[in-house]
Amino acid sequence: MTGTPLLETRALTKEFRGFRAVSEVDLTVTRGTVHALVGPNGAGKTTLFNLLTGFLSPTSGTVLFDGQDITGRAPEQIAPLGIARSFQITSLFEAMTLREHLELALASPTGMGRQWWRSVARMATFKDRAMELLEQVGLADRAGAPASSLAYGQKRALELAIALALDPKLLLLDEPTAGMGIEDVDRTIALVKQLAEGRTVVFVDHNMHVVGSLADRVTVLQSGQVLAEGPYEQVRADERVITAYLGAAHE
Amino acid sequence: MSEFIQYTLQGLAAGGFYALSALGLAVIFGVLGVVNFSHGACYMLGAVIAAVLLAELQVGFWVALLVVPILMFGFGVLMERLLVRWLLALDPLYNFLLTFGLTLILVEAVKQRYGVSGLPYEVPAGLGGQVSVGSVNLSAYAIFACVFSVAVCLAVGLLLTRTRIGMIVRASTEAPERTRALGINVGRWVTPVFGFGIALAGLAGVLAAPTRAITAEMGSNFIIILFAVVVIGGLGSILGAVVAGLLVGLVEAYGIAYAPTYAQIVIFVLMALVVLVRPSGLFGREEVA
Numbered sequence: 422m423t424g425t426p427l428l429e430t431r432a433l434t435k436e437f438r439g440f441r442a443v444s445e446v447d448l449t450v451t452r453g454t455v456h457a458l459v460g461p462n463g464a465g466k467t468t469l470f471n472l473l474t475g476f477l478s479p480t481s482g483t484v485l486f487d488g489q490d491i492t493g494r495a496p497e498q499i500a501p502l503g504i505a506r507s508f509q510i511t512s513l514f515e516a517m518t519l520r521e522h523l524e525l526a527l528a529s530p531t532g533m534g535r536q537w538w539r540s541v542a543r544m545a546t547f548k549d550r551a552m553e554l555l556e557q558v559g560l561a562d563r564a565g566a567p568a569s570s571l572a573y574g575q576k577r578a579l580e581l582a583i584a585l586a587l588d589p590k591l592l593l594l595d596e597p598t599a600g601m602g603i604e605d606v607d608r609t610i611a612l613v614k615q616l617a618e619g620r621t622v623v624f625v626d627h628n629m630h631v632v633g634s635l636a637d638r639v640t641v642l643q644s645g646q647v648l649a650e651g652p653y654e655q656v657r658a659d660e661r662v663i664t665a666y667l668g669a670a671h672e
Numbered sequence: 673m674s675e676f677i678q679y680t681l682q683g684l685a686a687g688g689f690y691a692l693s694a695l696g697l698a699v700i701f702g703v704l705g706v707v708n709f710s711h712g713a714c715y716m717l718g719a720v721i722a723a724v725l726l727a728e729l730q731v732g733f734w735v736a737l738l739v740v741p742i743l744m745f746g747f748g749v750l751m752e753r754l755l756v757r758w759l760l761a762l763d764p765l766y767n768f769l770l771t772f773g774l775t776l777i778l779v780e781a782v783k784q785r786y787g788v789s790g791l792p793y794e795v796p797a798g799l800g801g802q803v804s805v806g807s808v809n810l811s812a813y814a815i816f817a818c819v820f821s822v823a824v825c826l827a828v829g830l831l832l833t834r835t836r837i838g839m840i841v842r843a844s845t846e847a848p849e850r851t852r853a854l855g856i857n858v859g860r861w862v863t864p865v866f867g868f869g870i871a872l873a874g875l876a877g878v879l880a881a882p883t884r885a886i887t888a889e890m891g892s893n894f895i896i897i898l899f900a901v902v903v904i905g906g907l908g909s910i911l912g913a914v915v916a917g918l919l920v921g922l923v924e925a926y927g928i929a930y931a932p933t934y935a936q937i938v939i940f941v942l943m944a945l946v947v948l949v950r951p952s953g954l955f956g957r958e959e960v961a
Contacts, residue, residue: 474853500855512850514843525839526854587854 433482457636503590687921688821696872702845712895718877744874906956
């Protein structure tokens with residue numbers, strides 16, 4: 422199955438009152454690869470993520486996941502197919518404990534989702550799996566603490582654990598290292614590498630060190646359009662990409 | 673001393689009505705983002721329906737305590753399905769205005785049908801007397817109302833913290849988008865949650881019926897105090913709604929007893945103080961910029 426596309430977009434377009442945030446984007450993400458989306462601010466990366474996960478409906482174009490047309494479906498329909506995402510701004514449930522976050526995520530794709538009256542305490546199987554996931558991201562000792570008590574880097578790690586709890590085929594990470602210090606960045610790189618094992622990952626990041634360390638393939642977006650695509654080394658040397666980045670930096 | 677204990681009990685009983693209603697308001701605000709101005713009118717409807725059931729169908733208090741919340745749940749479901757739902761995508765102000773308009777309609781409709789003088793309602797048999805605790809005589813009904821409301825609040829609290837639906841409600845209260853990204857259909861819970869919130873207001877109305885004048889206007893003052901409760905507790909905070917409800921009930925009762933002229937003002941002074949010290953309310957979270 423490797424080598425076939427897991428995610429494809431065809432001429433995907435999103436207009437906001439005449440402004441084209443995403444314009445005719447053809448993106449192919451190969452199964453089992455780590456794919457980076459880069460581009461200056463306002464290039465349409467987060468909009469693209471929202472189109473892929475159903476938080477926005479495209480103006481035109483299609484999204485294919487695993488060969489299935491998922492264009493215009495709602496987030497709660499897309500997530501169970503095996504697409505999990507993290508958010509650019511950490512959006513955790515501040516008052517809930519870390520373990521509760523994971524139990525919520527673990528229960529949702531199973532039949533338990535319908536048994537709303539069931540006591541959470543009975544979900545013993547989820548409890549063990551929740552602890553495993555917390556261990557994986559190095560937060561096991563904080564399992565009973567509310568999310569609001571976590572430091573910034575830990576919150577991002579919890580985001581990753583939640584995404585993993587869904588056991589997704591495709592993991593979408595929106596700026597997993599945004600706002601982090603160097604140490605946290607390196608830890609996150611190692612973590613994402615570990616999580617990418619046997620999965621397909623698409624991530625957005627501004628940090629070229631992160632992109633270079635993780636990505637098998639890079640797509641550069643500018644003004645909503647694909648500017649260049651290819652392996653990191655090739656894209657980095659691309660004249661148009663250099664101009665776009667330097668141009669944006671000098672504005 | 674014995675007077676003080678009586679005032680405290682009266683305060684806690686009234687606070688129980690506030691707590692129940694504020695809880696409904698908080699759950700609705702949390703999941704739908706709607707500030708339901710008609711909550712006071714729903715409280716009034718609860719009391720009026722109880723009175724009408726008694727007068728016309730000889731249905732007593734204990735049955736009303738069960739039946740009225742169910743009827744109000746149905747009313748809430750209709751209200752959400754037919755009206756509130758269509759404005760959810762717009763600025764929250766639209767639903768605030770909608771529920772404000774609905775309040776005027778409900779109040780006028782009750783006035784048309786049942787007039788402006790109060791409907792009669794009696795304290796249920798067995799709770800009419802006084803209970804002597806040491807040298808203090810306390811109203812049996814006030815004790816019942818207070819214990820019952822706190823018990824219902826606790827039960828709702830357990831539902832919210834110990835069950836999956838509770839987890840979903842709490843999660844979608846805080847971060848609806850994030851919850852949907854986990855594959856949870858937040859929309860499916862919107863209607864029952866709204867109905868549940870309205871049912872709590874109706875329940876508070878039934879509980880208040882034996883101790884208050886049942887008129888079309890009884891919700892008008894109630895909703896104003898309820899907003900003070902919600903501001904003090906922290907908008908959207910479930911624990912805050914309950915604690916602030918009881919607190920405001922107490923403050924009001926002491927105010928009526930010791931400074932009758934200022935009874936109403938005291939509540940709003942309390943609200944102003946809380947807002948000055950903690951703008952997000954006692955249990956509200958600080959807004960993150």
